[in-house]
Amino acid sequence: MxxxxxxxxxxxxxxxxxxxxxxxxxxxxxxxxxxxxxxxxxxxxxxxxxxxxxxxxxxxxxxxxxxxxxxxxxxxxxxxxxxxxxxxxxxxxxxxxxxxxxxxxxxxxxxxxxxxxxxxxxxxxxxxxxxxxxxxxxxxxxxxxxxxxxxSTVQPALVFVLSFVFLVAVGTFLLLLPQATYSGISFIDALFTATSAVCVTGLITLDTATVFTPTGKVMILILIQVGGLGIMTFASFFGIFFQGSSLKSSLFMKDWLNEDNLGQITKTLFRIVSFTLGFELLGAIFIYASLQGIPVEILPDKFSFAIFHAVSAFCNAGFSTLSLGLFDPMVRYNYHLQIIIAILVIIGGLGFPIVFNLARYVRYKVLDAIDRMTPGIPIKHTPRLLNVNTLIVTITSSILLVVGMVVYFLLEYNNTLAEHGMWGKVVGAFFGSVTPRTAGFNTVDMAALTAPTVLLYLLLMWIGASPASVGGGIKTTTFAVAILNILSLARGKDRVEVFRREIGNESVDKAFAIIILSLLVIGVAVFTITIFDPQMELAAVAFECFSGFSTVGLSVGITALLSAPSKVVLILTMFLGRVGTLTLIVGLLRKVSTLRYRYPKETIIIT
CATH class of the missing domain: 1.20.120 (Four Helix Bundle (Hemerythrin (Met), subunit A))
Structure with a gap:
C-alpha cells in the first residue's frame, strides 16, 4: 500500500x-x-x-x-x-x-x-x-x-578513596605551575602541600604567606574547600541538580552522607552544600568585622583574609595567610577573631547529621514555646527528636572541650598564657582546647608548651572531631563507644546500652578496629621517620605523626626540617587519616556475602 x-x-x-x-x-x-x-x-x-x-x-x-x-x-x-x-x-x-x-x-x-x-x-x-x-x-x-x-560495580568506599587521590594529583599539578609561587617549588613540597590542603590538615613545609602568590593561595583555598566536603559530594550535588537523581545514585551516596532514608538523599546533599557555603560566608562577615581595628597599611586585603580563614576554619584545615598563623602579633590579642574561628571549627567538626538534628530540635523547642503561649492552638509533641548519635557526640564533645579548657588553663597559666590578661587567658584556654580537635590553628608558641600540655594535645588530636564532619581523628563516637564497651564489660553485661538503646555489635567492632588501625598507622609512621631522621626528638616526631594522622596541622616546628622520605611518610599518614584506614581496607578487599555456616565457638584467654 x-x-x-x-x-x-x-x-x-x-x-x-x-x-x-x-x-x-x-x-x-x-x-x-x-x-x-x-x-x-x-x-x-x-x-x-x-x-x-x-x-x-x-x-x-x-x-x-x-x-x-x-x-x-x-x-x-x-x-x-x-x-x-x-x-x-x-x-x-x-x-x-x-x-x-x-x-x-x-x-x-x-x-x-x-x-x-x-x-x-x-x-x-x-x-x-x-x-x-x-x-x-x-x-x-x-x-x-x-x-x-x-x-559501575566499583565499591563506594574505593570511589571515595580514589576521588581523594585524584584531587591530590590535580592539586599537586596546580601548585607546580610557575605562577602559583614566587620562586618555584619542588615536587615533594607541592605534593605535601596539596595533600595537606585536600586532607584539611594544615601541616606545611613552606610558608604559605611568603612562598605562594595570590593565585597559589586561591588554589590552596579551593583544595581545602573541595577536600573538606569531598569532591564526590560537590560533583554529585551539581550532577544531580542539573541531571536529576536516581535510585542507584541514592544507594551509592547513602554511606557517604550517613543517611538511611533513600528519599532524603538528595535533600541531605543540598543541605550539606548550602549549609557549608552559607555558614562560611557568615563566618567571613564576622571575621571581616573583627578586623576593622587593624590599619590598612598592616592588612590591606581584609576581605580575602576573612574568606580564607573562614573556609580554613570551618573545614578544620588550619591553613593561614600569616607566617606565624594566629600567633602573629597583628591578631594574637584579637580575642573576638579567635572566638569566631573557634565557633567555625566546632560547627565544622560536629558533623552535618548532628548539626541538622540539633537545628531540628531547637526549631521544635521554639515552635513548642510559641504554641504554649498561644491559647487555642493544640500542642504538637514529637518523641525523641535527639537521636543517640547526637547525644553521644554532643556530650562527648562538650566533656572534651570543658576538660581540655580547664586543664590547658591550669597548665599554661604562667607559661604561654602569661602575656594575656584574665579574659585573654580564658579565650586562649578555650581556643587551645578547640584547636587540637583537628583544627590546627595556634595562638601560642607551640614549641613552648609544657610536657603535660603536649600529652593533652596528643589525646585530643587522636580523638579528633565527630563522624560525617570535615575533621579527622578516630572520632568522638569511636572513643565514646569504646569507653561504654569497657564499662559494660566491667559490669558483666553482654551488650552495650546507652540512653535506653542498645548499640549494635557492628558499631562496637568498628570502633575497636579503628582504634587499633590508628595506633598501628601512627606507630609505623613514628618508627619510619625516626629511621629516616634519627636526629629528630622522639616527642616531636610523635607529635607530628599524631597531628598528621588526625588531620590537625599543629606542629612543634619540625615539618620543614624533615627529609624527603619522612615527608612522604607524613603524606601517607595524612592521607590515611583523612580517608580512613578502615575505609581503604574495605575499598580494597571484596566484601564477603552473608555466611550460611557457623563453626563451633571457642573461648580465647584474654586476661
Missing amino acids: NQKRNKFPVTPLQAAFQQTPRVVAFVDTLLLYLSSFGLVVFLYDIGFKNEIVEPRFLHYFYHVFFLTVLTCLAVRSLILIRDGVRRPSLIFEGLLLFFMLLGVVSRFLLQNQMTSSSTLLRFFDSEQPIYFVIFYVFFIEVSKKTLLFYR
Whole structure:
C-alpha cells in the first residue's frame, strides 16, 4: 500500500528537533570538550608567563569560546523548554545566558563608543566573565558525567578513596605551575602541600604567606574547600541538580552522607552544600568585622583574609595567610577573631547529621514555646527528636572541650598564657582546647608548651572531631563507644546500652578496629621517620605523626626540617587519616556475602 506523501515537507530545523535526545547529548559532549580545552588554556594563561603563546591569540580564543558556549547553551535550553523538561537547572542556565548576553552587549557598546565607560561595563569588557563561564560549564558538565560512577560495580568506599587521590594529583599539578609561587617549588613540597590542603590538615613545609602568590593561595583555598566536603559530594550535588537523581545514585551516596532514608538523599546533599557555603560566608562577615581595628597599611586585603580563614576554619584545615598563623602579633590579642574561628571549627567538626538534628530540635523547642503561649492552638509533641548519635557526640564533645579548657588553663597559666590578661587567658584556654580537635590553628608558641600540655594535645588530636564532619581523628563516637564497651564489660553485661538503646555489635567492632588501625598507622609512621631522621626528638616526631594522622596541622616546628622520605611518610599518614584506614581496607578487599555456616565457638584467654 502506497503511503501518502506529506504535503508539508519537514524542514532541517524540524528534523533536528525531532532528534532531541541526540541533539542534547551532542551539545553536552561538545560543551564538555570545549570547556575542558578552555580550562587547559586558562591554566596556561594564569600558570605560565605567556612567553610562547601570543596574548592576542588567547584574547581571540576566549571570545570565540564565549560565543560558542553562548550558542550551545541557547540551543540546549530551547530544546529542553520545547520538550517540557522542568529542571531547576534551566533557571540557572537562563541566568547564565542573560549574563553572557549582557557581556556581549556591553562589549559592543564599548567598542562602538555608544555609551560611557562604567565599572560594570569595564568588568564585562575584561576576561573575568569568560573565566567564570569556563569554570561553570566545565564543572557542571563533569558533574553530570560523575553520575556514571553510580552505574559501575566499583565499591563506594574505593570511589571515595580514589576521588581523594585524584584531587591530590590535580592539586599537586596546580601548585607546580610557575605562577602559583614566587620562586618555584619542588615536587615533594607541592605534593605535601596539596595533600595537606585536600586532607584539611594544615601541616606545611613552606610558608604559605611568603612562598605562594595570590593565585597559589586561591588554589590552596579551593583544595581545602573541595577536600573538606569531598569532591564526590560537590560533583554529585551539581550532577544531580542539573541531571536529576536516581535510585542507584541514592544507594551509592547513602554511606557517604550517613543517611538511611533513600528519599532524603538528595535533600541531605543540598543541605550539606548550602549549609557549608552559607555558614562560611557568615563566618567571613564576622571575621571581616573583627578586623576593622587593624590599619590598612598592616592588612590591606581584609576581605580575602576573612574568606580564607573562614573556609580554613570551618573545614578544620588550619591553613593561614600569616607566617606565624594566629600567633602573629597583628591578631594574637584579637580575642573576638579567635572566638569566631573557634565557633567555625566546632560547627565544622560536629558533623552535618548532628548539626541538622540539633537545628531540628531547637526549631521544635521554639515552635513548642510559641504554641504554649498561644491559647487555642493544640500542642504538637514529637518523641525523641535527639537521636543517640547526637547525644553521644554532643556530650562527648562538650566533656572534651570543658576538660581540655580547664586543664590547658591550669597548665599554661604562667607559661604561654602569661602575656594575656584574665579574659585573654580564658579565650586562649578555650581556643587551645578547640584547636587540637583537628583544627590546627595556634595562638601560642607551640614549641613552648609544657610536657603535660603536649600529652593533652596528643589525646585530643587522636580523638579528633565527630563522624560525617570535615575533621579527622578516630572520632568522638569511636572513643565514646569504646569507653561504654569497657564499662559494660566491667559490669558483666553482654551488650552495650546507652540512653535506653542498645548499640549494635557492628558499631562496637568498628570502633575497636579503628582504634587499633590508628595506633598501628601512627606507630609505623613514628618508627619510619625516626629511621629516616634519627636526629629528630622522639616527642616531636610523635607529635607530628599524631597531628598528621588526625588531620590537625599543629606542629612543634619540625615539618620543614624533615627529609624527603619522612615527608612522604607524613603524606601517607595524612592521607590515611583523612580517608580512613578502615575505609581503604574495605575499598580494597571484596566484601564477603552473608555466611550460611557457623563453626563451633571457642573461648580465647584474654586476661
